[in-house]
Amino acid sequence: MTGKFYSHGKLLITGEYVVLDGAMALAIPSRFGQSLEIEANHDNKIHWTALDHKGNEWFKTSLILKGGELIFAEGNTHPTEPESRLLQVLTEALKLNSEVLNSQSGLNVTTKLEFPQNWGLGSSSTFINNVAQWFRIDPYELLKNTFGGSGYDIAAAQNEEPITFQLTKEKQSVLISNFDPSFKDQLFFVHLNRKQNSRASIAHYKAQSTARVNDTVARISALTDSFISCNNIEEFALLIEIHETLISKLINTPKVKSTQFPDFPGAIKSLGGWGGDFILATGGQDEMDYFREKGYTTIVSYEEMVKNKTPQV
DSSP: EEEEEEEEEEEEETTGGGGGGTTOOEEEEEEEEEEEEEEEEEESEEEEEEEEETTTTTEEEEEETTEEEEEESSSSSSSHHHHHHHHHHHHHHHHOTTTSSOOOOOEEEEEEEEEEEGGSHHHHHHHHHHHHHTOOOHHHHHHTTTTTTTTTHHHHHSSOOOOEEETTEEEEEEEEOOOOOOTTTGEEEEEOOOOOOOHHHHHHTTTSSSHHHHHHHHHHHHHHHHHHOOOSHHHHHHHHHHHHHHHHHTTTTOOHHHHHHOSSOEEEEEEEETTSSSSEOOOOOHHHHHHTTTTOOOOEEHHHHHHHOOOOO
C-alpha cells in the first residue's frame, strides 16, 4: 500500500462557539496544511514519523496489528499523549473500515506539517481528515468518535475555497462561499503566541438559556451573510465589532481589543476559541507596525495566509 493525502488548515472567521448550536459560520482553508504519506515496508509494523514545518521529527512510534487490534510495538506500556492520540484515532478508523490494514503488511507513515504547531490552524483536523482519506471513511464520524467538535475544520480541510458551514439535525451543510473581499490587502492575522484555557468561557456559554443561544445563533448567521457580501473595509470593521460584542456577552469574556489593544486604530476579531492563536485585524503597514512594536512577531497578510495552493500529491 502506498499513497499520499493532503488537508488544509482552517480559520474560523465567524460563528465561534455558536457553530456548535447551528449558527452558519464562515470558514477559510489556509494555504498551510498537513500531508500524510504511506510507503510499504517488510517488517509487518507500522512505523509512524511526524515532522514539523521545518522537517524536524517531533514524534515517532511503531505499532503492530495483532488479532485485528492495533497495539504498540516493542512493549510500549507508557505511551506519550501523541502516541495515545494516534492509537485512539487509528483504532477508531480501523473499526470503520477493517480492510485497510492487515497483519502481513508493514507500512512507513510520515506526516508533515506546513505550519508551526502552536499556530492553531488545525494539526488535529488535518490529521483526522488525512486518516479518513487513507481509510476511505467518513471524516466527520471519525472526528465524532475521537476529538469531537462541530466539524467546520474538517470541511475546511477538504476545500480549496472559503465555505459556509452549518450543523442541521446532526448533519453538516457545507457550501462554497464567494467570500473574496476587495479590501483583503487591509486584512491581516496576528498570532498572540499564547494558549488560554477557555473552559470558563465554554462553561458560561453552556449555562445560557436555550432562547438566548438561539437568538445569538440567528444573529450570527445573519452576520455571516453580511461578512460575505460586505464590499468595504469600514462596514467590515463594524461587522467585526457587532460580532465581537455578541459573542463577548454570550461567553462572559471581554473582547481582546478591550483588554489588550484598546488603543489600536483598526478593528480586531478573535478567531475560534477566544484568548489564543490568531486574531484578524484591519489596516495596513502602520497597523502591522503597531503589533510589531508590542512584540508580536508573527504577522501574516490575508493573501499569504489564505491564498489557494494546489498540493503536490
